[in-house]
Amino acid sequence: MDTARLEELIEREGRERVPLVMLTITNNSGGGQPVSMSNIRAVKEICSRRGIPLYIDACRFAENAYFIKLREPCYSDKTPLEIAREMFAYADGCTMSAKKDGLANIGGFLGSNDDSLAQQERNLLILTEGFPTYGGLAGRDLEAIAVGLNEALDEDYLSYRIASTAYLGEHISHAGVPIVQPPGGHAIYIDARAFLPHIPPAQFPGVALAAALYVEGGIRSVEIGTLMFGQHATMDLVRLAIPRRVYTQSHIDYVVEVILEVWRRRSEIHGLKISYEAPFLRHFTARFRPLSPRP
Ligand SMILES: Cc1ncc(COP(=O)(O)O)c(C=O)c1O
Structure with a gap:
């Protein structure tokens, strides 16, 4: 703090x-x-x-x-x-x-x-x-x-967990994907503004990236940025939170492959416009429609 x-x-x-x-x-x-x-x-x-x-x-x-x-x-x-x-x-x-x-x-x-x-x-x-x-x-x-x-306090468990999260971070950042460094314990945070520089914050680059990861490979992530914090957002991050004691090494390798595929065709991803937002905590239930590419 x-x-x-x-x-x-x-x-x-x-x-x-x-x-x-x-x-x-x-x-x-x-x-x-x-x-x-x-x-x-x-x-x-x-x-x-x-x-x-x-x-x-x-x-x-x-x-x-x-x-x-x-x-x-x-x-x-x-x-x-x-x-x-x-x-x-x-x-x-x-x-x-x-x-x-x-x-x-x-x-x-x-x-x-x-x-x-x-x-x-x-x-x-x-x-x-x-x-x-x-x-x-x-x-x-x-x-x-x-x-x-x-x-959860067992050191063998904790060292595997932290290593597995770091492995994901290292493999995608090595290929150029911008992430918050160093990797955190429970999640990798992708910098969506740097990943999708052609999408301004008002068009929710974090949500657009989260949607692209889901469509490409069924990977569920969450935006922490303009949708969550509105005008107070200073970053648009996509959090890949990793469930504990669920994923093997090959699951993580699959996640790496999907992210790198989306990274390769990042210029094809468009911004979004909100079609529904609740009066409070809009990020839980908002709905979007894609904005068409510029002619
Ligand atoms: C830091 C933090 N506190 C509280 C919560 C809320 O947890 P729950 O989903 O059990 O309400 C979350 C959920 O991700 C969290 O990340």
Whole structure:
């Protein structure tokens, strides 16, 4: 997190308008890059000084811990579990989508260090969803998450996962495909503005590229750019998020082949125009039609 801008924002908006600070590890809209331990500490320090709770969006906590181990020399002898414990020690709470580093099919949780807040949250849950043990998740799914949280910290698993993502990144960038460097843990992010320089941001180059990858090879990706952030978008990225423990080396080789085929005929891809957009979070349900090529 940009700590100078965080301080500026709290100053500008006023402490009372900032109920909490949320730190997403790893950074999902910025290329899947890890958050360093010193950055987590610095954010915590700003929050503590102003009495603002720090929450972690923890869905990729294990990958973040492993990157800290690989890249920060004073953590090289620690296990991912020890590093994860330190990361969470700075937080007042967390949200977790367990489909990611919970290695589960579905579900997640909200964690809090504050017992009385947790009690209020449980009471609200009873009104909106049900008693915690019979809410949105069956007991067996909760068990699966408990096992997954531990298995996600296994170093052999983490090193295969990070290597497999890096392999995809290296093979397409070696052929000239512009990606965010270095590769993140869970995904490769293609720079769609550089991939399709003939499509201006207002014609959604990220969505056009995501559609082309799907038509060519059935590859599902997502735009993180003008569709998602509107005029605030500074980049148009296409995220190729890689499911955990699903793909073999030959699946990844197939993905490389498809991307390179689309790269070869990139000049034939056209921009898009929105034909439907919802009033909120339009990127989930928007529909498009292709713009015809210039005569
Ligand atoms: C950083 C981050 N937080 C939260 C979520 C939401 O997860 P869910 O689909 O379980 O609501 C996602 C989904 O991709 C994510 O990337």
